Amino acid sequence: MEKDLLKATRMIPCSVVLLTAATGQARDAMTATAMFVSENLPLVTISLSRSSTCRALIDESGECVLNVASVGQASLARKLGSTHGSQVDKFAEFKIPIMKSSQMNAPSISGSYANLECKIITSHRAGNYLVYIAEVVAYGVDEKQVPLVWHENRFFSVEKEVS
């Protein structure tokens, strides 16, 4: 692949979610991006590297929580995006503040803009990634928080309304 083309996908401003996943025995958290698919049903999509620890937990449990990151979680988003749950207990290492989710084994992360509890409906292999479609089955929102956006490997806040 032409070196320059490797940067192509960075041109798209992306949502930032702190994804949590758990089975009966293990849990993990990672940074990811999620995209709207449909409103009715409420469907979203995520794409996870096959090597991700969370990906293995999702395949086992069939569910995850998408904690929509707030501006105050930018530093946590960097940390969860550069460490692997197979090597470190991220909840202990980064003192992630959690609360019980209403329908998932995976915890929700306090201080997020929103917590979307999702059940996986289907997945599709794409290169070294698995693309999942998930249905939101419960959610909470804290509208006092400002969501984060990721663009060109930098974090921005969603703050200024332009239209």
Ligand SMILES: Cc1cc2nc3c(=O)[nH]c(=O)nc-3n(C[C@H](O)[C@H](O)[C@H](O)COP(=O)(O)O)c2cc1C
């Ligand atoms: C802003 C940001 C967005 C990311 N988005 C994704 C993503 O959509 N899919 C993915 O597989 N990895 C993504 N990553 C990288 C993972 O968070 C990273 O590989 C992490 O170490 C995986 O953790 P785990 O092995 O504990 O699951 C992103 C990282 C950052 C900083």
